[in-house]
Amino acid sequence: MSVALSAQDITRALTRISHEILEKNQGSTNIVLLGIPTRGAHLATRISSIISSIEGTDVPTGTLDITLFRDDLRMRPPRAIMPTKIPTSGIEGKDVVLIDDVLFSGRTIRAALDALGEIGRPRTVQLAALVDRGHRELPIKADFIGKNLPTSKSQSVKVLLSEIDGRDEVSIEEGVE
Amino acid sequence: MRHLLSISDLNKSEAISILDTASELARVSDGAVKKLPTLRGRTIVNLFAEDSTRTRISFEAAAKRLSADVINFSAKGSSLSKGESLKDTAMTLQAMGADAVVIRHPASGAAQRLAENHWMSGSVVNAGDGTHEHPSQALLDAFTIRKHLGMGGSDLVGINVAIVGDILHSRVARSNVLLLSMLGAKITLVAPPTLLPVGIHNWPATVSYDFDSVIPHVDVVMMLRVQQERMSDLFFPNAREYSRYFGLNGERMAAMKKGAIVMHPGPMNRGLEISAEVADSARSVITEQVTNGVSVRMAILYVLLAGGALEVGSN
Amino acid sequence: MSTADFLIKGVSLPDGKKIDLAIFDGLIASVSSGFKGEAHTVIDGSDCVVLPGLVDLHTHLREPGREDAETVLSGSRAGAKGGFTALSAMANTSPVADTAGVVEQVYRLGQEAGLLDVFPIGAVTQGLKGEALSEIGAMADSIARVRVFSDDGNCVSDPLVMRRALEYIKKFGGVIAQHAQDPRMTIGSQMNEGEISARLGLKGWPAVAEEAIIARDVLLADHVKSRLHICHLTTAGGVEIIRWAKARGIDVTAEVTPHHLLLTDDLASSYDPVYKVNPPLRTESDVHALREALADGTIDIVATDHAPHPTEAKECEWQEAAFGMLGLETALSIVQKTMVDTKLMNWMDVADRLSIAPARIGGYENHGQPLVVGSHAHLVVINPTLKWRVDRDLVLSKSSNTPYHGHELPGVVMHTFYKGMPTLLNGNVTSMGGM
Structure with missing residues (x-):
């Protein structure tokens, strides 16, 4: 096991991503942040508070569970459905930023796009990921990346966040079976 | 979990997880999303060998909201009414590639027979078998009770429930006694002695013949339908006398606790086991039971069909 | 020699x-x-x-009428396999064995099969309907020499019909074998009424529906001083009534089936109709009482109630399925398991309950004889x-x-x-x- 991002690295990456989001969208007025449970939701909350401290206003932030939209349900035991919370302002005509911890095959994001499509029609959909580990299986690309981590397929990337795991850390583990 | 035949197929955490899943599904359905792709490409057969429009429609709506293909196979005009055996019907459904069969049948144990005979490989959901069980009804009842009275917890500890009426012939009562007691509720069965089964003493419930003495102490009054055919079989002298002792009317409703609710699995016999005044009162959650039925049945289909139980994926 | x-x-x-x-x-x-x-x-x-060749006082051979389920020949082969040298063919065939013609036909089929003696049982009432007496005398005088009469499958529930039948057979020393089941109390009944039926939602079959008929009939037999045999006793209460009747000197005998000595009603939890039988499987305490009663002689004999049914009659929903189970090929093993291996009986008792006593009750003179030159x-x-x-x-x-x-x-x-x-x-x- 090797540590790829320390707690400090994570904080720095999230701060940078927050700035990049504001820059790309020319401020926070039309932004909606949607975290993908479980860890993406906590990252969204953190980015949201960083942005509000920069801009001085609250950013509409919610969660988007994609379980019911997955295309790999048959390959796994049934999963618990996590909450989906769309901010009251909705997503119609908004610049939605999807936030996840690890970008891998791209299938989660495809499911998220399907889920969004059922809810409304945003002006743009952007993607932020704390880690991009490569091995995409779909034509999907992140707009904001905390760190590119070249990995082999047999490795696994483990993200720990203090809200759930008691500490912040990203590590790479060898062939977990 | 492959089948849902009886509440005894579930342990407490599985039951709670179905209720939690139903809560999330209800929220998704309440919002803008009307249709989820979750069971796209799956075929669900509603095999109804007994008339029950409401249960069939509820399962059909649940399956369609999850994008499953639904085939309705009902008693009238089907081969079941022409004397085809359950085995042959099952093998037909297997040949048609049914991933799940939702079965309503007048014979107790029919769902279990269908599931345990290797006649077909799909999941079996018991939508009411004879006088045995009706597990999806109990789950939607528990869901409704939890929504109204749950003290924030996931179970029903501390809640008192009276189930009133024809316990002997009620699959709704059997499933509810098992489920509500598993979730921690205290149950009192209220009925004339003729409509209580012999051998009830081991059930996790107390028995009373006196509705009036029970009413002020319960949080939920669940009324059961009195079937017309019981009238002629010596279970009670006549409808009027049944109503007098075991019907829920305005007077009895007035004796209920503050916040207590009235439930009924439908269809109701207004004026017999329940008065119109009660059925249409603010305490009645009867139409809400119907609404919740769809979410709970979505959750059941999700739990049975969404996962590939055989393969366990790595992270 | x-x-x-x-x-x-x-x-x-x-x-x-x-x-x-x-x-x-x-x-x-x-x-x-x-x-x-x-x-x-x-x-x-x-x-x-x-042991002396086993004698079954209660066999359903299904011929004539349901040769798809069993024939006299196939039932004889099953009997030989189980150690039987005499079977008693129940009357609920199609046509019903309520005339000399039918019982002679069954008797001849047994002789032709030649593997054991088939003694036909005659119906008590015409068509097993419980109303008019069948030609009891003609059947007794036929070459089949019928001595045992039963409407088995149905109960002779009308007390007057039962009284007349009991009286009539005294003429030639016959016996009425009663299937004790009050029909009104068991309309649509599926299994023993108790904890299991309450849970499974299967219509209950109360013990009292059996015991009430036994009580009535021992009193009738006492009144008319005739001979009564109770088929397939299943309840502890029934045992008590028989014990009381014998103590009073009433001429009553009783049988128990192998399955009621071993199996209990909780098997219905599978909803597999292979466990559906009339009278139904009862509780553990009933099984215990039946074993005790067989050991002490309150129950006189073991009879199989061998009841073959084609696959489709059992491969269905419980309430649609036929009642009955096979018994001939397993009877002796079940008796050893439940009575001998448990030290309740020895092999002399087995010889009595499965050969000597049933031959005596049926009047089968060449059977159940002592093992002497x-x-x-x-x-x-x-x-x-x-x-x-x-x-x-x-x-x-x-x-x-x-x-x-x-x-x-x-x-x-x-x-x-x-x-x-x-x-x-x-x-x-x-x-x-x-x-």
Whole structure:
């Protein structure tokens, strides 16, 4: 096991991503942040508070569970459905930023796009990921990346966040079976 | 979990997880999303060998909201009414590639027979078998009770429930006694002695013949339908006398606790086991039971069909 | 005697004494320790017990009418396999055995099969309807010499009909075998009424529906001083009534089936109709009472109530399925398991309950005889030290509705002799018949 991002690295990456989001969208007025449970939701909350401290206003932030939209349900035991919370302002005509911890095959994001499509029609959909580990299986690309981590397929990337795991850390583990 | 035949197929955490899943599904359905792709490409057969429009429609709506293909196979005009055996019907459904069969049948144990005979490989959901069980009804009842009275917890500890009426012939009562007691509720069965089964003493419930003495102490009054055919079989002298002792009317409703609710699995016999005044009162959650039925049945289909139980994926 | 036909060497008599038993010309020719003569065929009887050939007082052979389920021939083969040398064919065939013509037909079919004696039971009432008496006298006088009359499957529920029947059979020393089941209390009933039926939502079959008829009928038999036999007793309460009646000197006998000595109503939890039977499987405490009563003689005999049904009659929903289970091929093993291996009975008791007493009740003169020189050589040789596994695909009955599929049972029936000739030799049914 090797540590790829320390707690400090994570904080720095999230701060940078927050700035990049504001820059790309020319401020926070039309932004909606949607975290993908479980860890993406906590990252969204953190980015949201960083942005509000920069801009001085609250950013509409919610969660988007994609379980019911997955295309790999048959390959796994049934999963618990996590909450989906769309901010009251909705997503119609908004610049939605999807936030996840690890970008891998791209299938989660495809499911998220399907889920969004059922809810409304945003002006743009952007993607932020704390880690991009490569091995995409779909034509999907992140707009904001905390760190590119070249990995082999047999490795696994483990993200720990203090809200759930008691500490912040990203590590790479060898062939977990 | 492959089948849902009886509440005894579930342990407490599985039951709670179905209720939690139903809560999330209800929220998704309440919002803008009307249709989820979750069971796209799956075929669900509603095999109804007994008339029950409401249960069939509820399962059909649940399956369609999850994008499953639904085939309705009902008693009238089907081969079941022409004397085809359950085995042959099952093998037909297997040949048609049914991933799940939702079965309503007048014979107790029919769902279990269908599931345990290797006649077909799909999941079996018991939508009411004879006088045995009706597990999806109990789950939607528990869901409704939890929504109204749950003290924030996931179970029903501390809640008192009276189930009133024809316990002997009620699959709704059997499933509810098992489920509500598993979730921690205290149950009192209220009925004339003729409509209580012999051998009830081991059930996790107390028995009373006196509705009036029970009413002020319960949080939920669940009324059961009195079937017309019981009238002629010596279970009670006549409808009027049944109503007098075991019907829920305005007077009895007035004796209920503050916040207590009235439930009924439908269809109701207004004026017999329940008065119109009660059925249409603010305490009645009867139409809400119907609404919740769809979410709970979505959750059941999700739990049975969404996962590939055989393969366990790595992270 | 010149040379014996058969010699069974070193076999144990029911009392445990080891002997050589020689058979000649249909009779037992020698019972001695150390037979000195010659024999055409010598059979090793070590580890085995010899009993008088088993007599079943309650068999459904289904012929005429339901030859798809069983025939007199297939039932005879199953009987020989189970150690029986006499069966009693129940009257609920189609047409019903309520005339001399039908009972003579069944009797002849038995003789033609030649593997054992088939004694027809006559219906008490025409068409088993419980209303008008059938031609009881004509059946008694026929070549079938019917002595046992029963509407089995139905109860003779009308007390006046039952009284008249009991009176009428006194003319020739017959017996009425009652299927005790109050019909009003058991409309649509599916299984024993109790905790299990309450949970399964299957319509209950109260013990009292059986006991009320038994109580009524022992009183009737007492009143008219006639002979009553109670079929397939299943409840502890029924045992009490029989015990009381016998103590009063009422001429009543009773039977229990092997399945009611072993199986209980919780098996219905599978909803597998192979466990659906009339009268129904009861509780553990009933089973206990039945075993005690069989051991102390309150219950006189074991009778199989062998009830074959075609596959489709059982491969369905419980409430749609037919009542009944196979019994002939497993009866002796179940009795060993429940009564002998539990030390409730010894082999002399088994000989009495499965051969001597049923032959006496049925009036089957050549059966159930003591194992002494000159007796008819109707014999069964069982090896109680062996075990076997029941396989429904290997039964000799035409049907396969055995509740013991996959069970390992003690006691293998090795040889059955009928009229001095083997109908079962080393576990295989022979084509040889009687003379």
